[in-house]
Amino acid sequence: MKIEEKLFLTPFKPDESASHLIVRFQEVCAQSCEGRPCTSFCPAHVYEWEGDHISVAYNGCLECGACGIGCPFGNIEWRYPRGGFGVQYRYG
Amino acid sequence: MEEEKFDAIVVGAGPAGAAAALTLARAGLEVALIERGSYPGAKNVMGGILYGHHMEQLVERFWEKAPLERHISERRFWLLDGDSVTSLAYKSQRFCAEPYNAFTVLRAKFDRWLAGKAEEAGALLLCDTVVTDVIRRDGKVVGIRTGQEDGDLYAGVVIAADGVNSLLAKATGLHAELPADRVALAVKEIIALPREKIEDRFALDGNEGTAIEVFGEATAGMFGTGFIYTNGESLSLGLGAVLSDFVKTGLKPYDLIERFKANPMVRRLIAGGESKEYMAHLIPEGGYDHVPPLYTDGLMVAGDAAGLVNSVHIEGSNLAMTSGRLAAETAIEAKEKGDFSAATLAGYQRRLEESFIMADLKKYRRAPAFFESHPDLFGSYPEMVNAALSELITVDGLTKAEKQKRILEMVARSRPIWNMAGDLAGIWRALA
Secondary structure, eight states, X not given: OOHHHHHHHSOEEOOOSOOSEEEXXXXXXXXXXXXXXXXXXXXXXXXXXXXXXXXXXXXXXXXXXXXXXXXXXXXXXXXOOSTTOEEOOSOO | OOOOEEEEEEXXXXXXXXXXXHHHHHTTOOEEEEOSSSSTTTTOOOOSEEEHHHHHTTSTTGGGTSOOOEEEEEEEEEEEOSSOEEEEEEEXXXXXXXXXXXXXXXXXXXXXXXXXXXXXXXXXXXXXXXXXXXXXXXXXXXXXXXXXXXXXXXXXXXXXXXXXXXXXXXXXXXXXXXXXXXXXXXXXXXXXXXXXXXXXXXXXXXXXXXXXXXXXXXXXXXXXXXXEEEOSSEEEEEEEEEHHHHHHHOOOHHHHHHHHHHSHHHHHHHTTOEEEEEEEEEEEOOOGGGXXXXXXXXXXXXXXXXXXXXXXXXXXXXXXXXXXXXXXXXXXXXXXXXXXXXXXXXXXXXXXXXXXXXXXXXXXXXXXXXXXXXXXXXXXXXXHHHXXXXXXXXXXXXXXXXXXHHHHHHXXXXXXXXXXXXXXXXXXXXXX
């Protein structure tokens, strides 16, 4: 089962107004970060290298907080989504 | 406008926060319980084991009322590699009788129920509300700022039970971001199976259940474990490993969980099951040395927010509930005295230190660093044990003396004897 299918199982209430995840400086990802580990360790595959920048699919975020801690450059600003938005586990 | 003031505001309606709010409301205090999800449990994840002892200190005979999945009668510990498993299991009839030792739960249901108990006792539950900061006056915490309009709320004391990514513990400077080698990243799936299938596959009588902890292959040798727990009509299956190992290895959590599910020893247990939900969560595993200061003027920190997790015994929710209750008892005392300063809230630290919580964390304070610096314990040992047992059990014409020699050679090849002696001494020091 692919990650896209897994995320399809989990209910989300997307917040279209703004991302709660922000890559602070794209130049750091482009120039300084070799492995770009966020593209592999994020369990929701929120981060993807697009050849010249990191894209952030924040509406599939499982809100674990790993990116804020795991980014080797401290380059990801992690916040909670707005109240009531984001992931809504039915089982947990 | 007159500002609305509570005796206490509890942030986070997980086990720590709900336990705190329940205890406060029962004592007659005005308490608000704030939750960022649309309902308590919407954001909450754990492997799924709830211990009964500390739960019963909150709600008597809770097993008659709470939404529990199964009482656990068997614990298995697996050393797993690609095609075999060595299993140590303990099952007892004793665990099938009241008051029961442990249960499997689904947090979205359980947390809602426990927060509901706090509401019944008189707590005001406010969902859909993110707390963005504390409000200070003369250096003391006197309330919280929420994402809502006119969303400032005031109280004598704030209890931060806002989980592993505790914004309040950071906002008050009690602790900084956790380091990546002291936090585990865990992923989990709920796999639906008919009740009878689960009971047949795990040899369960009625509502009893099995919990399996898995070492080795589940985390591809990273510092961590996998798990398979039986619920009423589903399995909780997942794995967790220290975040820095994920960063280092480039392993993807969702690929690992697929690999775990495809392992022949696991495949049999989940065959025919349907995945219902996929989730992820962090676990603060720094232990004693990473527990932050637990209080300041007007605020206490409980549960995961305070790093109160016993990673050696895989216990968290019981520490969370107990810490929430002890914070509440301290707040009740503070209310009686009319003094919510750090001097009174120091009683929370004292209560925690007199409880099993700090005693257990202190006992294992060396464990996180030891296991982190011995990653091959989780990689090479399960394989070694399986290979040795395979050799011992296989009848292939070799004499038993030749078999013993082969096993010793194989063991020495995969790990020199003096290294193993060091490992054993280290494990003893870390756990004894």
